[in-house]
Amino acid sequence: MTTYDVESGDQVHPGQPVTVDRYTAGARLNHWITAISLVLLALSGLALFTPSLYFLTGLFGGGQWTRTIHPWIGVVLFVSFFGLFVRFWRANLWKAEDGTWMARLRDVIGGHEENLPEVGKYNAGQKVVFWAMSILILVLIVSGFAIWDQYFAQYTTIDQKRWAVLIHAMAAVTIICVWIVHVYAAIWVRGTIGAMTKGQVTGGWAWRHHRKWLRELVSKK
Amino acid sequence: MANFEFVLPPAPTKDIKVGLGDGDLVKRSASTVSPPAKALTPVAKLIDVSKCIGCKACEVACLEWNDKRTPVGVNVGSYDFPPDLTPDMFTVMKFTEWVNPETKNLEWLIRKDGCMHCEDPGCLKACPAPGAIVQYSNGIVDFDHDKCIGCGYCVKGCPFNIPRISEVDHKAYKCTLCSDRVAVGQGPACAHACPTHAIVFGTKDEMKKHADDRIKDLKSRGFANAGLYDPPGVGGTHVMYVLHHADQPQIYANLPKDPRISPIVELWKGMTKYAGLAAMGAFAVIGLVHHVVTGANRVSPEDEANAEKLTGDRR
Structure with a gap:
């Protein structure tokens, strides 16, 4: 059996309760830099997206500062997310059980884990979030450069900029929706947030939500 | 009226209400405004391309009045100088050498480029900063630089490629139609300086009437397609052209034939x-x-x- 579902640093500690190392300090730091960047980008972006949220420019020191700083935060996010991508992409490859999991989305939403197939480190929902984030961030950075007029105005035509600004807005709306799903899932599934704060989850959490991953870790020991 | 008699533009109208203030706004970027109790008379600048001699007095007057300077440049193979609008140059004469396929005559087309002051301004529609772009009830579209954030959305909104972002203060600049002069009952500096009355300023109705006279005159001289450029796609403009070949505006340094706010911008906004x-x-x-x-x-x-x-x- 292949083991690319297990990432470096993942480890089981037997005991009462069992604890499982899920994210290394590096991965957590990497995640939170990305997370903070994404939140700042959403706030500064939404400020310029609709007049009703223009007041958010106040958080960044006014309109000029918001316009100046937004693309730079975007660069930070891109670089930071690239780190996450390198860490996580293998474990996010689509597997046979992911199709079954997706087909039983009704049970997922209802919280009936017993009807779902055993999944590895990430379930199909998490994988969709991962790949959606990856693609959207790529779209956002490319379209973002096309409208970063302070430095790159001469490289695109006005019509290309019009497309870029439309695509940038649509991709931004989509990624905010994906982000809401991501954050909501972490809150709804209790015991998840500790994975990104302390780096650990309980054995029961791993048994309930990522049993295949837990079995793999145990068999590896 | 004798066909070849020189027709003077009407004298500047004295009853154009003066003092453009917040109470005169009909549109304000990223905001809603209640229409002013009493609308001003719509004004317009009429540029008669057939009368332009390319002297660039208007360019100089514009620089003078707005206290701008443009650095000494290089010859780019035409009389255009600077070759395009800049954050400091709100108007540029665009020279086109065009061979009329019907007469085989070389025609030297000189169009004064600059903000058209659209009735439906794309720049204003695109602008995210409340009040950075305003439209007065007399039709003038103006940028308020204190509120401009330099995002360049106006550049994407404009169907005429007019606004330019300064690399010095990162704010957008364009022709103001000399709103500060109009506010005190004066016409724009360019119109004031024009030695042939190719640029005239007044109420939009007067300018249309004057244009009609000019078009009649041009038609009598063999320019069968002479006409007024007041494109309906942007609700008409407050800067209009008399063109000898109004059927093909694009020969005048790519003046758009049917300008309108890009559907991409409409979808975005x-x-x-x-x-x-x-x-x-x-x-x-x-x-x-x-x-x-x-x-x-x-x-x-x-x-x-x-x-x-x-x-x-x-x-």
């Missing part, structure tokens, strides 16, 4: 904004409702026991 806000709101609400209905997804003691059993077996 319309549907995308409303659908986007609705989608984000819907996702948040669905999450909230879901949590209330299903409750938290908690790990049970049995789950922990199973994990202990699993790890215990292998120990």
Whole structure:
């Protein structure tokens, strides 16, 4: 059996309760830099997206500062997310059980884990979030450069900029929706947030939500 | 009227209400304004391309009045100088050497380029900063630099490629139609300086009437397609051209034939904004409702026991 579902640093500690190392300090730091960047980008972006949220420019020191700083935060996010991508992409490859999991989305939403197939480190929902984030961030950075007029105005035509600004807005709306799903899932599934704060989850959490991953870790020991 | 008699433009109208203030705004970027109690008479600048001699007095007058300077440049193979609008150059004469396919005559077309002051301004529609772009009830579209954030959205909104972003203060600049002069009953500096009355300024009705006279004159001289450029796609403009070949405006240094705000910009500023806000709101609400209905997804003691059993077996 292949083991690319297990990432470096993942480890089981037997005991009462069992604890499982899920994210290394590096991965957590990497995640939170990305997370903070994404939140700042959403706030500064939404400020310029609709007049009703223009007041958010106040958080960044006014309109000029918001316009100046937004693309730079975007660069930070891109670089930071690239780190996450390198860490996580293998474990996010689509597997046979992911199709079954997706087909039983009704049970997922209802919280009936017993009807779902055993999944590895990430379930199909998490994988969709991962790949959606990856693609959207790529779209956002490319379209973002096309409208970063302070430095790159001469490289695109006005019509290309019009497309870029439309695509940038649509991709931004989509990624905010994906982000809401991501954050909501972490809150709804209790015991998840500790994975990104302390780096650990309980054995029961791993048994309930990522049993295949837990079995793999145990068999590896 | 004798056909070849020189027709003078009407004298400047004295009853153009002076003092353009916040109370005269009909449109304000990223804001809604209630229409002013008393609208001003719409004004217009009429540029008669057939009378322009390319002297560039208008360019100089514009620089002088706006206290701008443009550095000494290089010859780019035409009389255009600077070759294009800049943040400091609100108007540029565009020279085109055009061979009329019907007469085989070389025609030297000289069009004064600059802001058209659209009735439906794309720059204003695109602008995200409240009040950075305004339109007065007399039709003048003006930039308020204190509120401009330099994002360049106006550049994307404009169907005429007019606004330019300064690399010095990162704010957008364009022709103001000398709103500061009009506010005190004066015409624009360029019109004032024009030695042939190719540029005239007055109420829009007067300018249209004057244009009619000019077009009649041009038609009598063999320019069968002479006409007024007041494009309806942007609701008409407050800077209009008399063109000897109004059927093909694009020969005048790419003056757009049927300018309108790009549908991409309309989609961006319309549907995308409303659908986007609705989608984000819907996702948040669905999450909230879901949590209330299903409750938290908690790990049970049995789950922990199973994990202990699993790890215990292998120990």
